[in-house]
Amino acid sequence: MRQIEVRHLYEGAVILDGFRPATVTALENRSPYTVAVRLHSTGDNWTALYSPAAVVLLCVVPAVAWRVHHQQRDRSTGEGKGATHSSSRLSPVHAVRRYWAYGVDHQTVVRLEEEHTVVTSTPITLDQLPGNGQPTPQPTECGDRRFYQLHRRGPRPTPRYGPTSSRCLRFGFPSRPRGRITPLPETVRRVRWTELWARSGKSLDRIVQLRVKAWVESLLKAIETEAMPADSAHRWKSQEQWRAATIRETRRKATDQAHARVTSELRREALAEIEAEGSGFWPVRWEESTKVFLVQGEWTVTVLVSGTDHTAVRSAFASDLPPLIADIVADAQNRIPRPKKTVPISAATDTPAKVRKAWKRDRAKGTAPKAANGAYTPGS
Numbered sequence: 001m002r003q004i005e006v007r008h009l010y011e012g013a014v015i016l017d018g019f020r021p022a023t024v025t026a027l028e029n030r031s032p033y034t035v036a037v038r039l040h041s042t043g044d045n046w047t048a049l050y051s052p053a054a055v056v057l058l059c060v061v062p063a064v065a066w067r068v069h070h071q072q073r074d075r076s077t078g079e080g081k082g083a084t085h086s087s088s089r090l091s092p093v094h095a096v097r098r099y100w101a102y103g104v105d106h107q108t109v110v111r112l113e114e115e116h117t118v119v120t121s122t123p124i125t126l127d128q129l130p131g132n133g134q135p136t137p138q139p140t141e142c143g144d145r146r147f148y149q150l151h152r153r154g155p156r157p158t159p160r161y162g163p164t165s166s167r168c169l170r171f172g173f174p175s176r177p178r179g180r181i182t183p184l185p186e187t188v189r190r191v192r193w194t195e196l197w198a199r200s201g202k203s204l205d206r207i208v209q210l211r212v213k214a215w216v217e218s219l220l221k222a223i224e225t226e227a228m229p230a231d232s233a234h235r236w237k238s239q240e241q242w243r244a245a246t247i248r249e250t251r252r253k254a255t256d257q258a259h260a261r262v263t264s265e266l267r268r269e270a271l272a273e274i275e276a277e278g279s280g281f282w283p284v285r286w287e288e289s290t291k292v293f294l295v296q297g298e299w300t301v302t303v304l305v306s307g308t309d310h311t312a313v314r315s316a317f318a319s320d321l322p323p324l325i326a327d328i329v330a331d332a333q334n335r336i337p338r339p340k341k342t343v344p345i346s347a348a349t350d351t352p353a354k355v356r357k358a359w360k361r362d363r364a365k366g367t368a369p370k371a372a373n374g375a376y377t378p379g380s
Helices: 093-097 195-200 204-224 230-235 239-280 310-319 321-334 352-365
Strands: 002-005 014-017 020-031 034-041 044-050 055-058 060-073 080-086 107-120 163-173 180-183 187-190 285-288 293-295 298-307
Touching: 014 034, 080 107, 195 204, 195 239, 204 239, 285 321, 298 310, 298 321, 310 321
Parallel strands: none
Antiparallel strands: 002 055, 014 020, 014 055, 020 034, 034 044, 060 080, 060 107, 163 180, 163 187, 163 298, 285 298, 293 298
16 A cells, blocks of 8 residues: 555545545545545445545555566667567656666667556455465456555564563652552563673673683684794794784784674574573563652652563553552652751841942942842842
């Protein structure tokens, strides 16, 4: 299906309204922001209101394409000879005009074919698909082809390594023990391979460093027992000098190469283990935000439920949450920052009498008045 804006619709177009195809019979611009579309489908007529910028799906998409057939040009006669070569389907007109066979001397265009294709899309449900092992039903018209395509509907495709499902809750309360619960939508993401090492409690950088060191040390031990090559004997004074220089150069080059190699090995190992464990990789866990935030006059705290097993996450969200609400709200109440005592007013604060006295003194001296640092300014 092809997307099209309502402002570009035309009479006779077949669009998808809800879950059924409908033919556009009339268009009416009722206002700069509203377009009335008259639709017809199997004896039923109705009017739908759209915004001119709204996007609808076309169920019938006609297309025109061309194929260029060319041969090798005979230099003596100027005619084509040998096998005929065909281009792919060229839809833009400028692509046909600028086809390379028109602009070279050793090729001649034999013929130009025009193809008209109409793609008709009919929405179906999953239970209407052919069964397992059954062939695809053939179309009724000769020369037609039938295929199935999932277009922005249906279940989410399963990623290669297990998805992590999480549900997030936000508890809001002005400053009382009882709070208001705002459930946030569930999100699904792929498990990152670095989470395998985070679950084990080890630092990934430290693991990479140790593996790189072990791999480089094995190369250096082989150099310590290796003899100096005969073709390099004239460049070094002794065996020890050659060995020291070779170890130094090997350590410098091998460390850079080993870092990328070890990281790739760790990634492959982590993905294999994550895929082997499947939905049991990350158990259900509850996480509560360490801080309580003041948002639009309400103190809020966020609680997150996550795990790789979708069923376990939803079950924990439904069954384990009610007993925890009172403890979460009470704990958040204790973490609300409150001032311990009132801030005393400084004795040096300006008063109206002090300000008037300063004005009289400044007028007598002819100097500009100084800005007051208290609640009263010279202009008050």
